[in-house]
Amino acid sequence: MACIDRASPALKQILLKLYRAEKSIEIDHHLYEFGSVEYHIQSQASNPLVAYLSLSIPPLCHGTLPNTLSSYTIEKIKGICPNLVEIEEPAREGFQLTLKLNLDHIPRNKDYVKVIEDISTIQSVILSSQLKEILWNVNSDDAVQGMYKPIKVVYHPREPFFVIRQPQKIIAIFPIRFKEKSDVIIATAFFQELVDVGNSDKWIKTPPCSWSAIPPPELRGEAFEDLNTNGGL
Incomplete structure (x- = not known):
């Protein structure tokens, strides 16, 4: 199962290459992640500082959520290295967001790696902002009636998960899929052990965790293909 990394390793590598170049280089590179996320990095040799x-x-x-980025998400993006990152208006054709990176503002000491890593978290910042908006804004009518419908969240085209907002708590349910049968056996034992440890007295303050080989009642009515797993939920 894919996981959400704070920084994109591929994007970080390209930005480090651009920053560390001993002479001006030209980059016009498209990068794809998770099959649906696209980056476009551009730099001209005639203007190496941008x-x-x-x-x-x-x-x-x-x-x-709309296809455009909300004002809340935009504000979160502006918080990424504010002296270095500027939002271009309008965004380049075919993209929702274009950032101008002022490379000359990156520190010339060892902190430059941390700064570039922060820039490479742009996808994670957008995802976390969108998830917060979902939890704030949806299900309000259902909650009044005592109904709490699952929210299907798609951070990877083939691996959605579900979030259910209830009074005083939020439930997250992750369908788990593995390619190799041996991985399924190992993971099943691991998740069972994880549940036992997580529910022990030592971890009483942590969110409760459970694992099941079959979908829980909260997901009744959801599409079969979204719940078809070999590693449980």
């Missing part, structure tokens, strides 16, 4: 990073990312929850 680079442009464009990003196209589908909404986490279709029908709940």
Whole structure:
């Protein structure tokens, strides 16, 4: 199962290459992640102090969030290295966001790696902002009636998970899929042990964790292909 890394390793590598170049280089590179996220990195040799990073990312929850980035998400993006990153208006054609990177503002000491890593978290910042908006804004009508419908969240095209907002708590349910049968056997034992440890007295303050080989009642009515797993939920 894919996991959400704070920084994109591939994007970080390209930006480090651009920053460390001993002479001006020209870059016009498209990078794809998770099959649906696209980066476009551009830098001209004639202006080595500036680079442009464009990003196209589908909404986490279709029908709940617009295809454009919200003002809340924009503010979170502005918080990434504010002296170095500027939002270009309008974004480049085919992208939701274009950032102007002022490379001359990156420190010339060892901190430059941390700064570039922060820039490479742009996808994670957008995803976390969208998830917060989903939890804030959806299900309000259902909650009044005592109904709490699952929210299908798609951070990877083939690996959605579900979030259910209830009074005083939020439930996250992750369908687990593995390619190799041996991985399924190992993972099943691991998750069972994880549940036992997580529910012990030592970890009483941590969120409760459970594992099941079959979908829980909260997901009744969801599409079969989203719940078809070999590693449980």
